[in-house]
Amino acid sequence: MNDVFTGSFTQQEPIPDEGIEAALRVLRHGRLHRYNLAPGEVGETAQLELDFAAQTGARYCLAVASGGYAMATALRALGVQPGDKVLSNAFTLAPVPGAIASLGAVPVFVGVTPALRIDLDDLAAKVATSGARVLLLSHMRGHICDMDALMAICDGAGVRVVEDCAHTMGAAWNGTASGRFGALGCFSMQTYKHVNSGEGGFLISDDADLMARAILLSGSYMLYDRHKAAPPPEVFAEIKYDVPNISGRMDNLRAAVLRPQIALLPERAAAWNARYARLEQGLRGTPGLTLIDRPALESMVASSFQALLLDWPAPAIEAALARCKVRGVELKWFGAPEPAGFTSTYRHWHYAHPGSMPATDRILAGLVDMRLPLTFSLADCDQIASILRAEIGAAWQAL
Numbered sequence: 001m002n003d004v005f006t007g008s009f010t011q012q013e014p015i016p017d018e019g020i021e022a023a024l025r026v027l028r029h030g031r032l033h034r035y036n037l038a039p040g041e042v043g044e045t046a047q048l049e050l051d052f053a054a055q056t057g058a059r060y061c062l063a064v065a066s067g068g069y070a071m072a073t074a075l076r077a078l079g080v081q082p083g084d085k086v087l088s089n090a091f092t093l094a095p096v097p098g099a100i101a102s103l104g105a106v107p108v109f110v111g112v113t114p115a116l117r118i119d120l121d122d123l124a125a126k127v128a129t130s131g132a133r134v135l136l137l138s139h140m141r142g143h144i145c146d147m148d149a150l151m152a153i154c155d156g157a158g159v160r161v162v163e164d165c166a167h168t169m170g171a172a173w174n175g176t177a178s179g180r181f182g183a184l185g186c187f188s189m190q191t192y193k194h195v196n197s198g199e200g201g202f203l204i205s206d207d208a209d210l211m212a213r214a215i216l217l218s219g220s221y222m223l224y225d226r227h228k229a230a231p232p233p234e235v236f237a238e239i240k241y242d243v244p245n246i247s248g249r250m251d252n253l254r255a256a257v258l259r260p261q262i263a264l265l266p267e268r269a270a271a272w273n274a275r276y277a278r279l280e281q282g283l284r285g286t287p288g289l290t291l292i293d294r295p296a297l298e299s300m301v302a303s304s305f306q307a308l309l310l311d312w313p314a315p316a317i318e319a320a321l322a323r324c325k326v327r328g329v330e331l332k333w334f335g336a337p338e339p340a341g342f343t344s345t346y347r348h349w350h351y352a353h354p355g356s357m358p359a360t361d362r363i364l365a366g367l368v369d370m371r372l373p374l375t376f377s378l379a380d381c382d383q384i385a386s387i388l389r390a391e392i393g394a395a396w397q398a399l
């Protein structure tokens, strides 16, 4: 079989008609700024925050300009200072250490296991030795670690947790929504995530003081009473002279586009997981390819797929990727010497002065990754699996 896959790994679904109509209403009335409201109007942004708070069960929700902005704001709300160490994942994407660096703080990287979760032994060791008071935990590519064990390590040492849920919107661990374990949860609504407004981010929390700080930080111009998924005014009154305004607001146009997508999330999660399952089924038993274990307690929203070419020599991985690419299936590789596009690793973030992490390097050296947009059909997933099985199998035989 020599067929070529012709689908696009970066083509998202269109915006639902309801979102397009809501966006047109905002354009027609012209009140795009979240605080520009007609008398009695709640506004799309405040309403979006109510919707997402209800969906996650969080007491408070704030919508902002991006996922990266949400993470930096969470760290500021927790009082992280320049020079402070902040624990985070060695296996994540660049905006995560970037959020830490944006405060003048210093990332301390924690390793990854063969199941692509944060290494809890390495975390416990670095909690004990680093002096960090905060963990920015990235649920990278949707792989959620044992959250009860992680929270026990962090709570036991007084380390506050911020969850980066850029890949776990709508996911859960043991029945609790991702983002509801830490002091704050952060999400991204950038085009390549689970809902799409081009750019955008959420912060959720049950902590009134932290959320009031986050709202003031986000650029509320003392108009915090126009937030509806927010703590009461007296919480703001105590801190409003101490918190700077670092503008990064959501606007009503993007909120209008997002609201119907938030409602569709459970349905979309099922569609993503069906595609993931088809791909996994088609790849089972491929020589040289290690699939990733998904724990029973994890409810995923699998918008991407990872596997390991564990301990393959780098030239053989390059050959396998080249064979797949010729047939229309472009895999990302976390073992590449140079950062490319969205794919980089802790070794590339020189500003953080990363130490050497051999166990993590072994995993990243073999890690391949692809997006799974909802525009792919189940038949597309079967075709991709058969191409990968043939080409990776052939590269393995040639070893």
Ligand SMILES: *Cc1c(COP(=O)(O)O)cnc(C)c1O
Binding pocket: 066, 067, 068, 069, 092, 093, 095, 096, 138, 140, 141, 164, 166, 167, 187, 188, 189, 190, 200, 201
């Ligand atoms: C996309 C992403 C973010 C946030 O990104 P923005 O582009 O700033 O919205 C955070 N963490 C991870 C792992 C991501 O992939």
